[in-house]
Amino acid sequence: MKNFFNLTDNELLIEYQKLLENYNEYKSLNLNLNMSRGKPCSEQLDLSTGLLNVLSTKEDCINKDGIDCRNYGINDGLPEMKEFISELTGIDKENFIVGGNSSLSMMFDTISYFITHGSSGSIPWGKGGKIKFLCPSPGYDRHFAISEFFGMEMIEIPMKKDGPDMDLIEKHVSEDSSVKGIWCVPKYSNPQGITYSDEVVKRFAKLKPAAKDFKIIWDNAYFVHDLTDEETPLLNIIDECKKYGNEELPIVFYSTSKITFPGAGVAFMACLGQNLKDFKKMYSIKTVGFDKLNQLRHIKFLKNKATLLNYMKKHREILNIKFKIVIDCLNKEFKDNPILRWNNPKGGYFVSVDTDLKCAKRVVELCKELGVVLTGAGATYPYKKDRNDTNIRLAPTFLSENELKTAIKLFCLCVKLAFIEKRIKNQNKKEV
Amino acid sequence: MKNFFNLTDNELLIEYQKLLENYNEYKSLNLNLNMSRGKPCSEQLDLSTGLLNVLSTKEDCINKDGIDCRNYGINDGLPEMKEFISELTGIDKENFIVGGNSSLSMMFDTISYFITHGSSGSIPWGKGGKIKFLCPSPGYDRHFAISEFFGMEMIEIPMKKDGPDMDLIEKHVSEDSSVKGIWCVPKYSNPQGITYSDEVVKRFAKLKPAAKDFKIIWDNAYFVHDLTDEETPLLNIIDECKKYGNEELPIVFYSTSKITFPGAGVAFMACLGQNLKDFKKMYSIKTVGFDKLNQLRHIKFLKNKATLLNYMKKHREILNIKFKIVIDCLNKEFKDNPILRWNNPKGGYFVSVDTDLKCAKRVVELCKELGVVLTGAGATYPYKKDRNDTNIRLAPTFLSENELKTAIKLFCLCVKLAFIEKRIKNQNKKEV
Structure with missing residues (x-):
């Protein structure tokens, strides 16, 4: 894995071209993958099918x-x-x-x-x-x-x-x-x-x-x-x-x-x-x-606390797979190329990431063009304004495993593209 | 049926004693009959038992x-x-x-x-x-x-x-x-x-x-x-x-x-x-x-308008019996003794009555002591203040037919008692 911080401008440009080709291939697929909200997936909802039937007679009420x-x-x-x-x-x-x-x-x-x-x-x-x-x-x-x-x-x-x-x-x-x-x-x-x-x-x-x-x-x-x-x-x-x-x-x-x-x-x-x-x-x-x-x-x-906690384990089994897909992919793509930081949550519904350069908005924009919908950059801040433009909220729970694998892969691609764009822009500014 | 307006004070007092004996008999029964709110009765709720079961599989959702x-x-x-x-x-x-x-x-x-x-x-x-x-x-x-x-x-x-x-x-x-x-x-x-x-x-x-x-x-x-x-x-x-x-x-x-x-x-x-x-x-x-x-x-x-209107007919069949019990009793007790006026509603959930003398509060109080709970007198007015103290809202829907028959009979009894009390009080005032 290349560490972008060690590449020359020329090497970055070559990398950019390669990534862009990849990006354009996906663009033609008209994907529709939504990672924007903390929505449980169908398998989680299926755990509660019994809830529909616990009241079925008037005596039950x-x-x-x-x-x-x-x-x-x-x-x-x-x-x-x-x-x-x-x-x-x-x-x-x-x-x-x-x-x-x-x-x-x-x-x-x-x-x-x-x-x-x-x-x-x-x-x-x-x-x-x-x-x-x-x-x-x-x-x-x-x-x-x-x-x-x-x-x-x-x-x-x-x-x-x-x-x-x-x-x-x-x-x-x-x-x-x-x-x-x-x-x-x-x-x-x-x-x-x-x-x-x-x-x-x-x-x-x-x-x-x-x-x-x-x-x-x-x-x-x-x-x-x-x-x-x-x-x-x-x-x-x-x-x-x-x-x-x-x-x-x-x-x-x-x-x-x-x-x-x-x-x-x-x-x-x-x-x-x-x-x-x-x-x-x-x-x-x-x-x-x-x-x-x-x-x-x-x-x-x-029923009660014991049954509820047992029930939450079933949610966890489903969710753990989803979070693992995201964390594994981020690890693979960015462990040796530290242009993105992320948390590894022990609970909740989100993975929060921060881009190294101020390019969160651009990442979300690039993703959107691929049909990968993320929470709007800045949405996690008052007035929807992230002054640093670094934070993005990933919601891995709703998509199926295969969809999620694609979505997170494309997200990583967009992070890299946005980083190089910003880096080059910054370089140009300096030269001007 | 005696018309109280045609009775002498003495005759009213004799009537009062008779009514009071009757009242005290009921008082010992510790009744609990609630006519205070426009609540549907169990039979009405049973009409919708099917509502509990229309969603039973995940596909239904x-x-x-x-x-x-x-x-x-x-x-x-x-x-x-x-x-x-x-x-x-x-x-x-x-x-x-x-x-x-x-x-x-x-x-x-x-x-x-x-x-x-x-x-x-x-x-x-x-x-x-x-x-x-x-x-x-x-x-x-x-x-x-x-x-x-x-x-x-x-x-x-x-x-x-x-x-x-x-x-x-x-x-x-x-x-x-x-x-x-x-x-x-x-x-x-x-x-x-x-x-x-x-x-x-x-x-x-x-x-x-x-x-x-x-x-x-x-x-x-x-x-x-x-x-x-x-x-x-x-x-x-x-x-x-x-x-x-x-x-x-x-x-x-x-x-x-x-x-x-x-x-x-x-x-x-x-x-x-x-x-x-x-x-x-x-x-x-x-x-x-x-x-x-x-x-x-x-x-x-x-489903749709046609099925709903048909469904409302079933409610009506249940409700008509209840409203008829109330109206029949009021007719019987007060048609020739006009100390109470009432409406005969073509819809809704209430029978509204007005006492001839300003004694609605006293009627509600007398009923309460018998265990017959009515909407508070005045509740139908801003700040719960009925300046004329005449209006009482009767809610006939919730009680069973037998309960309702007792409740409305006792209500009529209390109306009569309250009327005579007030009439005598007014007379005394005049004399003073």
Whole structure:
């Protein structure tokens, strides 16, 4: 394998021509390979076929307490679902609201509530001045989209190996009362697969915000989504916050979207004190109740922590093959040609890569012309702007193994092309 | 049957003693009969048992266009669901967003959106001054609860036989730019069962609001919920508004909550122009998509307009018996003793009654002591305040026939007791 950094300009140009020929051959194939979103593949969805049939008679629709789940009622979720999520997370069942099929939707509701009603006696966020939100980046584009939608100013927080830059967070949070919250994916973060260390979680719990209505949006989307047999531990943010009298800080979210069916799962939120009262009140006004039949389906199918964790192993078997294809290919192509860096995640849904020269956008563009669709470059940053233009999020889960092999091979090809283009451009600039 | 208006005070007191003995006998029975909410009964829910089983294999989960409904995607609803609701309502399928299990939730989202984002270039409702909302009353308590939750000032609009008082509405809407909207249940209204006449709908469509962001929230909750074989026609508000260049006025809502399962149905909203763009954008930020499997279940089970209308006949057969029990009992007890007035609805879920003297609260209280739970007196008015204290909403659908017979008999008993109590109290006042 050639190391591009050791090649002369001429040698690079020759390499470029060869790669381009290869590229053009593929271009004529009209491929359509989508690696843009963290979507489970069909084989994963097939694991939950049983979910479709657990409720088939009217008797099946009665819950353990005799509640007819077909009818109205039970605003904050079935008791057995609260027990289930409590066993999984170690958070008291009384602190949960069990929702519909979208945890994102509950996060949106949460932010929207603070905008219209405020929190802890503060004036509503929408009635005061500018609202700032901290955004560990790269991060989840849909979080940032919610902040943007509500007109917040997003402040980028760099990610370190054990979580976001806590020095910077502490500074912003303690000094600026217009900083009202932070988006976190604390376990197997999207896209880098980073799990927050105990020290990071403890520093979150000890925050002393200038804004008394500061909130930690703790989107624990990948809480049981390990890719190895060894679970990466994460401290319970709620317990930690309680220790420091900060129980109003965290609002945590979970979902079964990547456990059962992404389009028809069940979402959960948990919080304490006034937050819990506020959101129970809000949901009692907003709906007569979430889909209890789907909640009942889930508890009958997933049963308890032991069966769930066993079930997640089956996901892992499917996912491991996919992630191995990507990592093996990246290793093969770039181990001795370090024009790309990547993570090797122990959980979650993504491989995050960084191009050596600032050419992520160009890589995505080149891929697109081949029919390989990647997450837009920059999408993992606030306002979709990656100032360094280096980060790309790869989502290996949805494609079939063969499709993925092709897609990742072509991705590597495009990385090389983009690198050489940029290198030559840079050289020309210097000469000018 | 004695006409209380023709009795002397002494005769009334004798009557009261007799009724009270009867009342006390029932009190010892510890009954628990709930007539408070418009909940379908088990027999109605059983009609939809087939809905549980229409999706049982993974192949069943693929929609007509090959979309795997188990996975993420399709933010604004399945195309076949849009076609279905379009056939039923006469509104173009392109104007629909198909949601989750709660139309109330979509109404809340709608109001919340206007509070945070405004409409048609106006400043967000939450950033300006006082927001006023018109509330045809008696009306749906959950509508009024949303207005109250968002701190709006609610203005009571009396209901007439063919809809709300349009003279008053036109006056408020044209003169006061802080009047931003109105809650409507235009067909078989909750609780009176009134359907807006063509003239009323046309006057809505011709409104010339002082507020350019004025909205008509058109909750067509009972659009196929006839109680007779003769459907009561209702003009299409969207078509009418278009005629007068008022396409941004109406936002309409439908749901299958009282067609299939109240706890697990499908909700719909429709609107035009900028409203549609705004809400599609909002939902694309708020969720990756609503529960498509439940949407697919519904279309496979309900099929089309002809099958749905046939299906609604089965509901009607069950409901007619219940409504007949109530109306027959009211007729028997009060036809010749006009201390109570009531409607005889041709659709919807309620019988609305008005006590002759201002004693609705006392009736509800007396019923409660017997274990007969009614909707709180006043609940059908803004701020739960019925200034006349006359209106009570009866919900006959949920109880079994025998339970209902007992409940309504006891209700009549309480009406009589409350009337005599009030009459005597009034007499005493006069004497003082």
